[in-house]
Amino acid sequence: MTPDYRWILDLIPVRHPIVLVDRVEHLEPGSHIVTAKAVSGGDLCYQGLAEGLPAERYAFPRSLVVESFGQSAALLWLGSTALRQQQTPGAASDRQDWVPLAGSLRQCEFSGSAYPGEVIRHTVRLHEVIDGATAFMSGETTADGRPLFRVGQLTAVRRPRGSITAPA
């Protein structure tokens, strides 16, 4: 299946300007997802750059590449759960206000950079979900087909929005 942009916004609570997935290109629920993010010179990260910089200084910030990967991982996990419930007659709805959070990253390597005009494409695989609250994933990212980033393990957790409160 190929979910649309509304589906993305329904599943992950991020909003402009930090929605870093533009399109879901393929979703195999419970298995893997392929997503795309188009890097634009209009992205907020390019505001305030000095004039006359060489093109290499327009490398899309790697922190945002990782965030984009993480959003893709959340779509795979939460989207798989939502689709399974839709397809199970009588199943209780799980569409409460979940907030997905990064728990940990391990063995992640960058091998290049992405630039305005290029498309970042993530492939994320879901390995295990424990008690519906913690998921283990891995994957790779390319920029216009070039290897960009590899994730050995991403651990994500999800919490009901109301349970996430700041300590007094």
Place this chain on the structure above:
Amino acid sequence: MTGTPYARPLDAVDEMSVSRTDTGWILRIAKTVRRTDAYMSGHFPGLILYPAVFLLETVRQAAGRAVETAPDGWWEITTVRRLRLRRPMHEGHLLDLEVVLTPAGEGDPALTAAVTVRHGDQPVAELSLRLEPGAI
């Protein structure tokens, strides 16, 4: 130079002190979580949290201020060996980062970074990273 010398999502360092050691540098960094910083208003509406990945940005920008071997202080994260987030970083939290920077080795321009993040007396996150000058 007017303007920033490389693309970055936000100003991720508010204040910083640098200590030189026999083996490298120790950085103490303060960063307050603010919804008015770029990108933060969308993460998340009604529940502003500092994205864990922005800790990478904080370390990268701090290394650029402290270590002059990268052109214009432009460092890139090349490896995230480990990032563990223990608790969310809420709007208004003052994050206190200690970053131990060590040259990777003879003839290698990279740095390794061992990072602990706290909010008050609460541990928030630990990271182990490798950075290289951006031009490489």
